[in-house]
Amino acid sequence: MAQIGDFFENFLKKESIFLNKAVLMSAHIPTDILYREEQIQEVANILAPLLRTERPSNLFIYGKTGTGKTLAVKHIMESMLEIAKKNNVPLKPIYVNCKLKRVADTEYRLIAQLIKDFGRDIPSTGLPTDEVYNIFYKLLDQEKKIVLLILDEIDQLTKKIGDEILYNLTRINAELKQSQICLLGISNNLVFSENLDPRVKSSLSEEELIFPPYNAIQIQEILKSRAKVAFKEEVIQPGVIEKCSAYAAREHGDARRAIDLLRVSGELAERAGSTIVKIEHLDDAERKVESDKIINAIVSQPKQFQSVLYSIILISPQKRQFYTGEIYEVYKNICKQTKFNVLTQRRISDILAELDMLGIINAKIISKGRYGRTREVSLSVEENILIKLREILEKSLHIN
């Protein structure tokens, strides 16, 4: 008892190397956004009519992850809302992230989420979809207002359920008597609109904007400005920020990743009892971020999914590459052991494709001529993560 008490005492006494860690959290919106002045101005130009209660053009923003899209839009949204309040403009911005599981990743749930933003709760199931639409229309038209609907990661939404909702949303304006709605779509996928219904495409992207990736120097500056606020002075070893931004620049200039990395480095350094953040902490952080990403992705998947991955891990020591059929055989044995019912090969095929998407395996469709056509699968996970993964799966599947 005393020991753990001491630990907490010490923990309190020990000075944190952080001044304000919140600055390094992904939810944080800094007051000045570096290197995005141009884009912000552009967005502001397009959206400005909102403040006169006029409907601006629908806007579509493209850019890879961590290029400041969401940040810029949220920033603009906040300052506009402020002005609108001051001048009594009935502006109602709504921000929805379409990727969030069980929140806004289907048509029903998206509309339900919007309704919730108007202060009314809707049951999570049980109602017909058009009923939900009706409620939404009614709420919208209750009083005159102008709505700015921001759909973040909109590509995820259409990938899952098609572009019908978008069509419905673009048509809302025709149904409304008093209010107006303006759509702002944000997509990570640069070619997103190509496989969109042409009608939707033309009305959704009346205006388009591309956020280019940051280069290494820009990321460095961003990191420095954040670090200045987040950490105490002199706690960061020279070179850490440089290396951190180099990591991120290698991956298409993802600033969010860089910031995460820096935060985790700090946490690791602190946990290790170090008073400065060293390069080695950064290296550790890189590994940790990577393995956390993979493990999180796996843990949230269904059991059957995990079984398939476990099968792959079981074969992997023997061969470097293996085929769908082989995996299926091993998988069937696993099912017998764990008393799961065996899924069809069709499903396993899909699961393999998904594992490939998650980047946990590497699957390539090859033809072996006379001997058929199949996926050639290999694991693309580092050895030490693999061991951890294996433990987690065994626990999760109750395999001794």
Place this chain on the structure above:
DNA sequence: AGGTATTCACATGAAACTATTCTCTGAGTTAGG
């Protein structure tokens, strides 16, 4: 030898099914007047 046809072992697509979770509705039940 050179050219075509087969054939394997899955991949890929679409539709339909299953189980679960949830609402709404209306019939039957209960309790109070």
Place this chain on the structure above:
DNA sequence: TAACTCAGAGAATAGTTTCATGTGAATACCTGT
């Protein structure tokens, strides 16, 4: 008679199954030399 309970109908969703069709190239099978 009003309030309450409770079963059944109907929805949305995730995860599958069923059925149907597609596919790239190593081999088998011809053909004419």
